[in-house]
Amino acid sequence: MSQAFVTIVAPLDPAKLATAQAAIDLLGNPIAPALAALLGKTDADGGGTHFLSLHALPSFTAGRAHLVLEFSADGSEAQAIDRVATAIGGMLGPIFALARDWGDGNVAAYLKAHSITCGFGWRTAPGLNHGGSPGVSVGRIIAEAALADRCAGVLNAQGAGLSALARLEAVRAALGDAGRALPPGDAAPAFAKQGLASIIPAAAFAFIRTYLWPVGLVLLLWMAVQGVRRAWGAPDLPEALRRAAHGAWHGLWSGALILAVATALLLGLTYWLLRRAEARDWVSERNPDRATLRAIVARENHFAHNHMVSLTERKPGWVRAFTARLAFWAIATLSPMLYRPGYLGPIGTIHFARWVTVPGTRDFIFFSNYGGSWEAYLEDFITLAHIGLTGVWSNTVGFPKSANLFQQGATDGERFKRYARQSMVPTRCWYSAYPSLTTDIIRANAAVRRGLTGAMTEDEANSWLCHFGSAIRPRDTLVAPQIQSLLFGGLGFLEHAAFSLWRLPRDRALARAWLRDLQPLIGWGDGRRVRDDDRLRAVVQLGLSAPGLATLGLPPDALDSFPPAFVEGMAARARILGDSGDTAPDRWWWGAETDDVALIVYGQDAPTLAAIEAELLTAALHRGVLQSHRVEMARFDRASNYEPFGFADGGSQPVIRGTYKGLRSGDPLHLVEPGEFILGYPDNRGNLPPGPVMDPMDDPENRLPHLDPDTSFAAAGVNQQRAIGRDGSFLVVRQLEQDVAAFNSYCAETATEIAPRLGAPYWVTPDFIAAKLVGRWRNGAALVRAPYSASAKQAIIDANDFWLGAEDPEGLRCPFGAHIRRANPRDSLDPGSVDQVAISNRHRIMRIGRHYAPDPGANPGLLFMCLNGDLERQFEFIQQTWINGNIVSLSCPISLKGEGDPLLGPGGGSGFTIPTRDGLVRLKPPPRFVTMRGGGYYFLPGRALLGWLAAA
Numbered sequence: 001m002s003q004a005f006v007t008i009v010a011p012l013d014p015a016k017l018a019t020a021q022a023a024i025d026l027l028g029n030p031i032a033p034a035l036a037a038l039l040g041k042t043d044a045d046g047g048g049t050h051f052l053s054l055h056a057l058p059s060f061t062a063g064r065a066h067l068v069l070e071f072s073a074d075g076s077e078a079q080a081i082d083r084v085a086t087a088i089g090g091m092l093g094p095i096f097a098l099a100r101d102w103g104d105g106n107v108a109a110y111l112k113a114h115s116i117t118c119g120f121g122w123r124t125a126p127g128l129n130h131g132g133s134p135g136v137s138v139g140r141i142i143a144e145a146a147l148a149d150r151c152a153g154v155l156n157a158q159g160a161g162l163s164a165l166a167r168l169e170a171v172r173a174a175l176g177d178a179g180r181a182l183p184p185g186d187a188a189p190a191f192a193k194q195g196l197a198s199i200i201p202a203a204a205f206a207f208i209r210t211y212l213w214p215v216g217l218v219l220l221l222w223m224a225v226q227g228v229r230r231a232w233g234a235p236d237l238p239e240a241l242r243r244a245a246h247g248a249w250h251g252l253w254s255g256a257l258i259l260a261v262a263t264a265l266l267l268g269l270t271y272w273l274l275r276r277a278e279a280r281d282w283v284s285e286r287n288p289d290r291a292t293l294r295a296i297v298a299r300e301n302h303f304a305h306n307h308m309v310s311l312t313e314r315k316p317g318w319v320r321a322f323t324a325r326l327a328f329w330a331i332a333t334l335s336p337m338l339y340r341p342g343y344l345g346p347i348g349t350i351h352f353a354r355w356v357t358v359p360g361t362r363d364f365i366f367f368s369n370y371g372g373s374w375e376a377y378l379e380d381f382i383t384l385a386h387i388g389l390t391g392v393w394s395n396t397v398g399f400p401k402s403a404n405l406f407q408q409g410a411t412d413g414e415r416f417k418r419y420a421r422q423s424m425v426p427t428r429c430w431y432s433a434y435p436s437l438t439t440d441i442i443r444a445n446a447a448v449r450r451g452l453t454g455a456m457t458e459d460e461a462n463s464w465l466c467h468f469g470s471a472i473r474p475r476d477t478l479v480a481p482q483i484q485s486l487l488f489g490g491l492g493f494l495e496h497a498a499f500s501l502w503r504l505p506r507d508r509a510l511a512r513a514w515l516r517d518l519q520p521l522i523g524w525g526d527g528r529r530v531r532d533d534d535r536l537r538a539v540v541q542l543g544l545s546a547p548g549l550a551t552l553g554l555p556p557d558a559l560d561s562f563p564p565a566f567v568e569g570m571a572a573r574a575r576i577l578g579d580s581g582d583t584a585p586d587r588w589w590w591g592a593e594t595d596d597v598a599l600i601v602y603g604q605d606a607p608t609l610a611a612i613e614a615e616l617l618t619a620a621l622h623r624g625v626l627q628s629h630r631v632e633m634a635r636f637d638r639a640s641n642y643e644p645f646g647f648a649d650g651g652s653q654p655v656i657r658g659t660y661k662g663l664r665s666g667d668p669l670h671l672v673e674p675g676e677f678i679l680g681y682p683d684n685r686g687n688l689p690p691g692p693v694m695d696p697m698d699d700p701e702n703r704l705p706h707l708d709p710d711t712s713f714a715a716a717g718v719n720q721q722r723a724i725g726r727d728g729s730f731l732v733v734r735q736l737e738q739d740v741a742a743f744n745s746y747c748a749e750t751a752t753e754i755a756p757r758l759g760a761p762y763w764v765t766p767d768f769i770a771a772k773l774v775g776r777w778r779n780g781a782a783l784v785r786a787p788y789s790a791s792a793k794q795a796i797i798d799a800n801d802f803w804l805g806a807e808d809p810e811g812l813r814c815p816f817g818a819h820i821r822r823a824n825p826r827d828s829l830d831p832g833s834v835d836q837v838a839i840s841n842r843h844r845i846m847r848i849g850r851h852y853a854p855d856p857g858a859n860p861g862l863l864f865m866c867l868n869g870d871l872e873r874q875f876e877f878i879q880q881t882w883i884n885g886n887i888v889s890l891s892c893p894i895s896l897k898g899e900g901d902p903l904l905g906p907g908g909g910s911g912f913t914i915p916t917r918d919g920l921v922r923l924k925p926p927p928r929f930v931t932m933r934g935g936g937y938y939f940l941p942g943r944a945l946l947g948w949l950a951a952a
Contacts, residue, residue: 001047001137004080005129007356008069010099010114012056017065020056023095027054027429029299029307038087039431046139047074049084051352051369053307054095054429060313061361067099069111070367071431072352074137081111118356120328121210125357126314126321126364128328128392132342132350132439136446141434144445150175151448152468156922160757164461167919172452194337206333211325215263219255226251273319274405281315284398285690288421293564295426301576301880303435305351305371310423312396314362320395323405324364327391328355330406335388345385348439349377355392364396371438372885375877378417382685383839386410396423414689414870438886441897466810468920476682478658478674482727482943485523486541486600487678487867488659490650490848492641494539494602496609497633497850499733499863500616501595501936504551505624511552511596514623515950518542518599521612524943526660538603538612542946543731543938545569548596552949558694558724562939565871566730569594570935576876578884581906583932589735590629590934597625598733598938600865629934631735631863633850643851644738644860645770645903645929648780652800652824654844668834669801669826672841677869680705680726680942684842689869691725698722703948727942730868732845732875734935735852736904737861743770743929750923757921761788769923772914773902775820782820787813805831811915819903822882843877861933871937904930 012020027035031052042048052071059065069092073080085092085108093107103110118127133141154174158167194202230247234240300306314320331344339345344353353368370377381389390409393416394402400416402409410416437445444467451464485491504511523539544552546567550559565573571585571592579585585592599616603609620627643649654672655661662671675683679691693707696719704722747766755764762768767790771777777790784802785791805827808814814821821828824844830836845866854860868874883901898910907928914921941949 001045001074001135002076003050003131003134004073004075004077005131005352005354006069006071006073006077006080006084006111007116007118007354008067008111008114009116009356009358010067010096010110011101012065012067012099014058014063014065016098017056017058020067020095020098021428023098024054024056024428027091029427029430030302030435031429031431035088035091036431039084040433041087042137042139042142043075043083046137046143047079047083048138048433049073049080049087049431050138050433051307052084052429052431053309053367053427054092055309055425055427057309057311057363057365057425059358059361059363061363064361066358066363067096068356068365070354070356072131072369077115078112081115082108085111116356116359118354120325120332122214122325125359126324126328127354127356128332130344130350130353132348132352133442134341136442138433141437141442141445144449145434145437145441147175147452148445148448148467151452155465155468155920158919160759160918160921162919163458164465164919165455165458168451168455168461168464175452193339199334199337202337203333207329210329212263215259219252219259222255222259223248223251226254270319270322273317274323275403277315277317277319278394278402278404281401282398283400283415284419284422285415286398286422287418287561288424288564290560290564290567292424292426293421294568296421296424297564297576299427299430300374303432304438304441304886305369305432305435306374306377307427307430307432308366308368308370308374309425309427310366310420311425312364312366312393312398312423314357314364314395315397316362324357324392324395327388327395327405330391331388342439342443344381345388347380347385348443349380351439369432371440373877373881375417375872376881378420379413379839379842379873379877382410382413382416383835383842389416393419411685412687413685414683414687418690436897441886465919475688476658476674478656478678478681479727480525483524483678484541484729484940484942485525485539486731486848486940487656487729487846488526489661490850491523491539491602492636492638494604495636496603496606497636498601498609498613499631499633499852499865500599500601500613500627501590501629502597502599502620503626503628504548504596506551507624508551508553509952510623511625512950512952514619514625515552515946516952517619517623518616519946519950521615522946523602537605537608538601540612540616541600541602541940543598543600543733543940544949545594545596545598545936545938547594549939549949551596554724554949555694555698558692558698561692561694562725563730563871565876566937566939570732570734570937573876577879578906579932582928583906588932588934591936592934594936595628598731598936631852633863634853634860636850642778643862644740645743645774646778647770647774647776648778649851650847651776651780651782652820654841654846656846669803669837670841672844675869676842676844676874677729677846677867679728679869680723683869684838691723694722694724696720696722699948701951703951704944724945724948725939725942726944728945729940730871731938731940732864732866732868732871732935733938734864735861735933736864737859737931737933739859739927739929739931742927746926746929747773754921754923758916762916763788772815773818773912773926775814775818783814783818784808802826803832803837804828805833805836812917815912815914817899817902817912819901822901823878825882843874843882845874845878861930867940902926902929 039049039052050072055068057066057068071084073083089107093105096102096110118125120126151171154171155167158170227244227248231240231244234243314324342348344350349371351369356365387406390402391406393399394405394409399419400409400412448467455461455464518540521540522542546559574585601609601612603612641649655670656674656677657671658674673684674681675689682688699722704724705726706720707723708720747769750769751764751766758764767778771783776782777786779790781790782802784804784807803826804814804821809831824840826840827833827836845868847866849863849865852861852863866875883904886897899912900906900909902912908925911925912923
């Protein structure tokens with residue numbers, strides 16, 4: 001079935017922009033249920049509207065604004081418009097009546113009259129469409145999802161001992177006529193990656209056909225002129241024809257030569273102008289507007305997919321008008337030759353996307369309906385498809401520095417993400433026909449349907465079952481004395497510790513004086529120095545919240561340069577983090593109201609810890625500082641470090657290059673660049689991510705490091721912005737109460753229930769169930785290496801160098817939903833891929849938490865603490881996408897729909913899936929084992945910023 005990408009652009013008086021936005025807001029994102037029901041109706045052939053969004057947008061052209069309705073639908077453009085107008089025309093009419101040229105009130109006619117077409121040829125405005133499920137109708141997607149759910153229900157009820165083909169046949173029998181009533185559906189589009197021998201001539205012909213046809217017209221005209229000139233004055237017709245043919249032939253060669261030289265010169269001039277412009281291009285360093293960002297985030301993550309709209313301005317001039325078209329042409333021409341249908345490069349998470357240039361303007365609008373979180377979406381493109389991304393967006397004002405149109409640009413991931421966020425506007429009205437389905441699930445459901453009627457062999461049946469499961473200092477050299485000691489390790493040799501929160505007085509002088517009192521106690525540099533110094537029997541580590549920074553006098557502009565997630569605080573990010581119901585901020589013991597300062601005090605023994613804490617309290621009393629909360633950690637014993645559920649803790653940690661551990665361990669599986677955790681250093685891509693900055697006028701004494709110390713001294717360094725984040729890191733703290741009794745009871749009951757279903761080589765015990773949930777045995781041995789029983793030797797030797805995807809691609813040893821596989825998938829999504837490990841490592845966190853000592857009669861728990869260079873990309877991404885999201889293995893695409901992390905999840909759901917050679921074993925839904933009791937985001941400042949904040 002054909003699909004239509006319909007984009008309606010109507011002229012709007014800028015004075016009516018706010019009115020239009022308010023009217024669109026009333027429709028809702030997600031769209032109101034009544035309107036969703038109307039749009040959800042499908043035609044007899046299954047045709048329907050996949051996605052729809054409505055916007056009132058400003059323009060970069062003075063005196064203009066736009067009403068933009070974009071939707072992706074089945075059938076022709078006319079059919080798609082008529083379908084939408086019939087469904088919700090009554091709601092669209094009053095909004096489009098605000099347009100400057102609203103006519104007689106016929107919504108369908110008006111929409112058709114204002115539908116625009118974009119492309120990459122000379123006669124259309126630059127633009128491009130992309131569909132992730134080409135040819136698949138709304139009706140088919142919904143029907144296949146329902147069929148897959150019915151198949152899953154039948155499979156879950158099956159017993160053990162059946163072959164894959166027998167299980168499939170049983171499903172066919174159970175579905176009966178209901179399964180046969182659905183036709184097999186179209187086969188997946190055939191694809192064969194082409195080689196250079198076929199790509200080059202095909203691309204060359206396509207380029208000539210698209211851009212050089214005017215040259216052909218000129219050549220034909222030149223041939224005609226030469227023919228007429230030669231034939232003029234001929235004595236008779238035969239002679240005239242002979243002379244005309246000779247003249248045309250001569251004109252062909254002479255004209256072709258002249259035009260070839262002229263075209264080459266023009267293309268050379270275009271390239272020279274492009275490179276000159278790229279060298280001079282302005283790069284936007286502006287942070288996203290916080291109010292706009294809040295409005296955007298509030299509308300995200302309601303479904304399994306999201307919608308984004310980005311409004312940018314194409315750079316002026318004819319060169320950029322051409323290069324924008326050229327980038328779209330390259331994507332449209334080369335992608336079908338190199339990648340599967342429905343994919344942009346290797347990325348297949350987009351449902352429908354389009355780039356649109358509003359005719360008569362340089363307004364460049366990007367719409368995308370994509371699966372998963374915004375952070376994951378951009379990370380995939382930055383890592384895997386940055387060439388095409390740069391080719392398109394480098395034509396817009398403010399984009400990160402690019403080269404040769406397609407190079408650099410988006411590879412500067414943090415600047416690109418900031419640029420993307422600042423260009424986005426809230427999606428005020430958005431409709432999705434299938435809110436719970438990602439493109440992965442849609443493709444898997446289609447394969448289920450095809451396999452249900454077509455799989456005939458045991459291997460095919462196995463494949464079908466797989467769809468159900470679930471000198472000058474180098475810039476990268478660390479300046480250890482400027483970095484708090486926790487960045488070098490968890491200070492495990494200091495066995496006693498306590499975490500406390502403090503509220504500063506509003507009197508800035510008193511607050512800063514207390515900070516000066518703390519400075520001698522704060523530990524800096526590698527923890528080995530602290531360990532080996534007999535005078536340092538205790539050490540303090542300090543984190544500041546956004547309100548704390550403000551109280552200590554950080555200027556508002558400098559505070560706004562911190563990431564929005566940090567400024568807003570953990571409680572404001574509750575929906576992203578999955579903190580709802582019993583774990584919602586209003587149920588927390590602490591953290592719902594952000595405190596100013598977090599202190600972690602470490603001591604060699606209990607008396608030392610008590611003495612340091614008494615010193616802190618005495619100083620606080622004199623300065624008007626109040627302690628609002630305290631958590632005492634249990635004594636840390638490295639030799640027997642077991643968390644409350646009984647598992648060896650701290651088994652998998654990233655290693656920062658340049659630290660003592662980094663110098664000893666070169667394993668690329670865990671080695672990361674300093675900038676992944678410490679601000680002011682290069683990250684894994686070799687870029688220096690943008691960090692918080694301060695105006696130089698606020699640092700007259702030059703206490704703070706300059707933003708760009710590697711200067712040519714052409715400009716005075718004193719005028720440079722200050723890099724206030726350098727040598728700092730973001731600290732996440734979450735107090736997690738653990739219900740040990742419930743965990744042990746669940747493991748025991750479940751072992752009894754499923755033991756009859758699993759024979760040799762499995763030995764089903766409560767420890768076996770616990771190991772499957774976690775991914776490790778209690779002694780720390782990984783299931784990937786010790787699948788059937790714990791091995792003391794294996795827990796020590798090579799305990800952490802395993803590749804989940806390459807060593808266990810089917811999840812037969814370590815289930816796909818196991819905690820360690822969720823918290824760090826390694827190469828699970830692309831087994832054996834070094835690139836996939838690099839992607840996973842971009843989301844690693846450094847855990848430094850400890851177990852806390854519970855009150856009498858209370859549950860024990862973990863004071864989870866971790867360090868991040870980017871809260872959204874690291875901790876929040878793990879929590880939202882890996883811990884709380886669906887996990888898919890590309891080698892055996894099992895979607896764990898309805899499953900949460902067995903340890904950290906909310907409980908309930910669809911249970912927990914254990915793949916076996918005999919099929920899937922689904923455990924009963926676990927209860928909530930871990931309850932969030934409080935938390936917050938804090939910034940561990942470097943020594944320079946701490947000195948500035950403490951200055952009198």
